[in-house]
Amino acid sequence: MNTPFSIAIHGGAGTIHKHQMSNEKELAYKTALSTALNKGYEALEQGKSALDAIEIATITLEDSPLFNAGKGSVFTNKGTHEMDASIMEGESLFGGAVAGISGIRNPIHLARKVMEESEHVFLVGEGATNFAKEQGFSFESEQYFYDELRYQQWQEALKAGVVQLDHSPLKEDKFGTVGAVACDQFANVAAATSTGGMTNKKYGRVGDSPMLGAGNYANNKTCAVSCTGSGEFFIRGVVAYDVSCLIEYKGLSLAKACEEVVQKRLVNIKGDGGLIAVDPQGNVCLEFNTEGMYRGMKTSSGTEFIGIYR
């Protein structure tokens, strides 16, 4: 097998300016992205499936305190951490998703278990937690998810009475999500998306991340997509599946489809954010309409890239 393979990851998009970032912080982000990217890439190199590669990469990002997912999840209005995740596999079109879960170290792994061990696609809240218990998941204490910076942001948000979309002191202009897409040596694609939601969020709000079609989608006929951005707009735009449809029904290339969706269709409904995508030929696209997106890609043809700013 010498077919091309590739992987791409993201750690959120938004108003990320170089002048607001210290050298240390920038290095920390790039190192974390590089670690996740290489873990996923190595899996592909060893002949593992795209599904395995995106799970490994996403788990690595979830375990980092830098990104708003898993360990780095932001505080809700109640001072808890509620996470959402979804995963999809392009050959079978099987998928799994969870929303509003707490205490799970790696939500993306739970999403995979929903896909593989339940008859359902989407489980939420207490029910999803019960499923996790039955599947033998261990639960982390609140301490595991505690981060001083996130706590301060929550306190500020509480005082200001606002809902922050991310860990940024710049309100509602940074979207904390992580994700990975990959094409393996067998031309299978897969996508994973995981998020810690919005700082100070109320009302059991669910964004696009756990919604197949909106924040995550994979289909061997077209592409795999993972999104990050203002979730409500990504839901209304059915963004991830929209990229797939432009390829399947309109014959666009991956790059053209991603550009059309992110720079035109999403902008038309005032949606901010970006996405990463691969197709079964191993092509990769990293597209965003914000100031920056934490992102990385690596292909078997030798391209490797880690980026933050536009």
Added chain:
Amino acid sequence: MNTPFSIAIHGGAGTIHKHQMSNEKELAYKTALSTALNKGYEALEQGKSALDAIEIATITLEDSPLFNAGKGSVFTNKGTHEMDASIMEGESLFGGAVAGISGIRNPIHLARKVMEESEHVFLVGEGATNFAKEQGFSFESEQYFYDELRYQQWQEALKAGVVQLDHSPLKEDKFGTVGAVACDQFANVAAATSTGGMTNKKYGRVGDSPMLGAGNYANNKTCAVSCTGSGEFFIRGVVAYDVSCLIEYKGLSLAKACEEVVQKRLVNIKGDGGLIAVDPQGNVCLEFNTEGMYRGMKTSSGTEFIGIYR
């Protein structure tokens, strides 16, 4: 304004055979469908919006004990009633959705409030309930949702240890959902979908009904769609948005797009069910791949139809 207008409704799809249905029961279903259809149609006739018409029609179906939505919702594994609903408006592409809510008489009205009164699209569980309280919703007792037949079905399901997708004694082959789509005199389309979920369901399972793009979608450029069926397949197929994409990107007619999605693409992934759809020219399509679908349509050009079987 003399542009054509139309409305279509459904009350679920599945293995519905004439020989299993008494004359009385058939009449009851047809009467309930006819009442909901005419209430929605009258709203359109009076010049009201497609959004108002589909809400009125859906509320009427939710208030009937015959359909698995609102009052007629089935029992969960815990003996409670958990409902999901979504609504979308084709001009603005605004939408609202709720999942896993209890005690609300008309979930579709709550979905509309989410769309109009919150900054979010999708609220679940306790958070959605808190939002409803803040919006001044009154809560019905469990008694309101109690139905002897549904209770017996739950008891049977408990004994058998199965999850039933509907109120049918035939397991997992009838999908209880209600929905409405309409095109108003101003060529605006809108879609509503509401469900009581699966008998004996566990794990906070969410189906396609509250997922914009999957079980519900509306766009003035293309169509409005409401689905009913095996929810997991409708999620994986992103069914409602798929119909829209076939129209927008491939230039198919409403009828051809619905046929392609329900009879081919859904069948390819072994999905059972159906959908109702309208386009901004007032065309209507009622498409299903099951034995039957409770359905009705009425147009300003004089077509009126109520049906149950294939």
